Amino acid sequence: MRTILFLIEKEFKQIFRNKGMLPIIFIMPLIQLIILANSATYDIKNLNIYFVDKDMSSLSLILRNKFTAVEYFKIAGFSQSQVEAEKFLDNGKADLYIEIPANFERNLYKNQLQSMPKLLIVLNAINGSQAGLGLNYANAIIGDFNSTLISNKILQSNVAIPIQTNTININYSNWYNPELNYYTFMVPGILVILVTMIATFLSGMNIVREKEIGTIDQINVTPIHKYQFLIGKLTPLWILGMFELAFGLAASLLIYDIPFVGSLFVLFTFTAIYLLACLGLGLLISSSSENQQQAMFISWFIMMIFILLGGLFTAIETMPTWVQFITFLNPVRYFIEVIRLVMLKGSGFADIKFHFIIISIFAIILNLLAVIRYKKTS
Amino acid sequence: MNRALAFVLKEFHHILRDRRSLIILFGMPLVQILLFGFAITNEIKDAKIAILDYSRDNSTRLMIDRLQASGYFYVVNYIDNKSQIEAAFRKGEIKLAVIFGNDFESRLLSSNGADIQIIADASDPNTASTLINYVSSIFNKFILEKNLKLTSPPIIKTEFRMRYNEELKGVFLFVPGLITIILMLVSAMMTSISITKEKEAGTMELMLVSPMKPWLMIFSKLIPYLLLSFLNAIIILILGKFVFHVPLLGSLSLLLMECILFIFCALSLGILISSITDSQQTALMLSLVGLMLPSILLSGFLFPIENMPLWLQYTSKVIPATWFLIIIKAIMLKGSGIEIIWKETLIIIGLTILFAIISIKKFKMRLE
Numbered sequence: 001m002r003t004i005l006f007l008i009e010k011e012f013k014q015i016f017r018n019k020g021m022l023p024i025i026f027i028m029p030l031i032q033l034i035i036l037a038n039s040a041t042y043d044i045k046n047l048n049i050y051f052v053d054k055d056m057s058s059l060s061l062i063l064r065n066k067f068t069a070v071e072y073f074k075i076a077g078f079s080q081s082q083v084e085a086e087k088f089l090d091n092g093k094a095d096l097y098i099e100i101p102a103n104f105e106r107n108l109y110k111n112q113l114q115s116m117p118k119l120l121i122v123l124n125a126i127n128g129s130q131a132g133l134g135l136n137y138a139n140a141i142i143g144d145f146n147s148t149l150i151s152n153k154i155l156q157s158n159v160a161i162p163i164q165t166n167t168i169n170i171n172y173s174n175w176y177n178p179e180l181n182y183y184t185f186m187v188p189g190i191l192v193i194l195v196t197m198i199a200t201f202l203s204g205m206n207i208v209r210e211k212e213i214g215t216i217d218q219i220n221v222t223p224i225h226k227y228q229f230l231i232g233k234l235t236p237l238w239i240l241g242m243f244e245l246a247f248g249l250a251a252s253l254l255i256y257d258i259p260f261v262g263s264l265f266v267l268f269t270f271t272a273i274y275l276l277a278c279l280g281l282g283l284l285i286s287s288s289s290e291n292q293q294q295a296m297f298i299s300w301f302i303m304m305i306f307i308l309l310g311g312l313f314t315a316i317e318t319m320p321t322w323v324q325f326i327t328f329l330n331p332v333r334y335f336i337e338v339i340r341l342v343m344l345k346g347s348g349f350a351d352i353k354f355h356f357i358i359i360s361i362f363a364i365i366l367n368l369l370a371v372i373r374y375k376k377t378s
Numbered sequence: 379m380n381r382a383l384a385f386v387l388k389e390f391h392h393i394l395r396d397r398r399s400l401i402i403l404f405g406m407p408l409v410q411i412l413l414f415g416f417a418i419t420n421e422i423k424d425a426k427i428a429i430l431d432y433s434r435d436n437s438t439r440l441m442i443d444r445l446q447a448s449g450y451f452y453v454v455n456y457i458d459n460k461s462q463i464e465a466a467f468r469k470g471e472i473k474l475a476v477i478f479g480n481d482f483e484s485r486l487l488s489s490n491g492a493d494i495q496i497i498a499d500a501s502d503p504n505t506a507s508t509l510i511n512y513v514s515s516i517f518n519k520f521i522l523e524k525n526l527k528l529t530s531p532p533i534i535k536t537e538f539r540m541r542y543n544e545e546l547k548g549v550f551l552f553v554p555g556l557i558t559i560i561l562m563l564v565s566a567m568m569t570s571i572s573i574t575k576e577k578e579a580g581t582m583e584l585m586l587v588s589p590m591k592p593w594l595m596i597f598s599k600l601i602p603y604l605l606l607s608f609l610n611a612i613i614i615l616i617l618g619k620f621v622f623h624v625p626l627l628g629s630l631s632l633l634l635m636e637c638i639l640f641i642f643c644a645l646s647l648g649i650l651i652s653s654i655t656d657s658q659q660t661a662l663m664l665s666l667v668g669l670m671l672p673s674i675l676l677s678g679f680l681f682p683i684e685n686m687p688l689w690l691q692y693t694s695k696v697i698p699a700t701w702f703l704i705i706i707k708a709i710m711l712k713g714s715g716i717e718i719i720w721k722e723t724l725i726i727i728g729l730t731i732l733f734a735i736i737s738i739k740k741f742k743m744r745l746e
Binding site for chain 2: 018024028031035036038039046089090091092116117118119120121122123124125126127128129130131132133135136138139140142143166167168169170171172173174175176177178180181182184185205289290291292293294296297298301304305308309313315317318319320321323337340341344345346347348351352
């Protein structure tokens, strides 16, 4: 026990002696929270829309005005030429254009099924999700326009008993984030990335650094056991990781107005186990690498995959089924789910017991592998 | 000349000796592009939903079938009271719940209409709005088809075209982005590390006292990395073209020339970093925080720049990757020529010269 305490003390001294550490501990979380939360947004507000209005009727004007009224769209311009619209799309001045066909108004009121006018929506789809959302918004506005038309027609027809049609009233509610605030969605996930990066990178660089400097040989010739050595390495980083979450959480609650519905205790208990898994992974990387550069590359590579397949930027539901299966092997995925469940929905231990079980299995396996892989002889 | 060649060879030996880094360097883009080419789609598939059906009549059954048949949704449970919805959300079992009101079928034809309530888990706001949109459009279409048998209301139909990327493949965005990141990673990060490594190991001093001109020495250090990153970019291009059918509409030679220009820009950044740092770790941290993160986050690779707050939009303008991404996307996906992207090209040239001048000023011939 005393040996472990000495080792821990040594690690702490080494960590804080490094002048680069303080900025990493305090500034990196802030940078991530501020830059990542603001840049990583699909919260689409200003889609530039262009109109090819070949009708120029009062009805087409009403339709165009419907688009001006919502905050998602910004009118980039309008004309009667499709060539002009294509140019706007080509040089990026417009994200989408809508073509209103000639005789739009007249055909609409002819009221015949075969002559119903068709609007053409053309979107720049290089960024597919942006295009998809833009199309959704546009369709919603046109659908709205349609239903006003229908009710107007019933009024116009001036019949005492309106035509009997099937009607449904769809109303919807957005739970847990009624204002669809994007920060509420992003920031908890960013905290996960923060904790994961700190734990994995620091532990990943740790042992290999001693290898590079040569101090590992000095430790290897002492009677310290493998497990003592690893516990001594892990504990300070574990404490650092927990501190990092607390700091990041406090900062994000201060900067962004994010609800915290659940219990801090549940979140920190989960983090405690999760950090063990991350540190185990880092140690595994560290003991399998020959130098810091390699360790860095491997951690970077693994991080990138974990983050992109973690459900932070792209929802897991949108991935193909076989990729969804791969994500079950990704610890980041579980933590992102848990932090959102706990922070936004107030889930308790009983709700997320499977997450706890799975992450514990991760922690045990990764640390076992790290212990086996670490050899005291070179 | 011979001397410079010897230096280039030495550098190649350094790189080739470290097999593992080399494998990662080439393996990383391969795995990434294969994984994300397949993984990042924007189509919702099998989103888990729950149904609360107070009517259980013919119409609601048909409508639920429609939802299932669309492929977007997968009904995980049929529940019988509202409190179960909350529980399912809290366990993260469902993304959305649909509630059909009482006497659905009989109220369909009444003047008030039948009620449907959709409850979405909006902790992911975009997925929530997309799902709600899908459900309502499936239901609306169902009702419209029913109504068409009764009357013909004036309806505007819409048709859409996804320009430049018809199948909404994420890989179209990913290939240009990945090329940018890899060029940045290999050129800037690797150079800065390899120069600081020589500083750390003390071999820099040995080279400085040699009769080699310092600029020639630096230059010969750059050549292997230039080749490496160029090779990497070509591999990604080939993969994108043949595995994912990412088009290359513009001219290949223009694209390759722009790549080389961007590599030079990244290399000058790498030298700049190595001239202001002494240790590998600091160089790593600086390249990660100062180069990689901005290149990934602020360049428009993953997130559209126009959605960012204004101050970040301005920041993105000084990042070379932003301009390079515009160029490479324009050439590959829109088939643009130099007449459209000359401005962006000039900006990158300008930035390169600027970084080169600063690093020459900062580069010290002597160690402490």
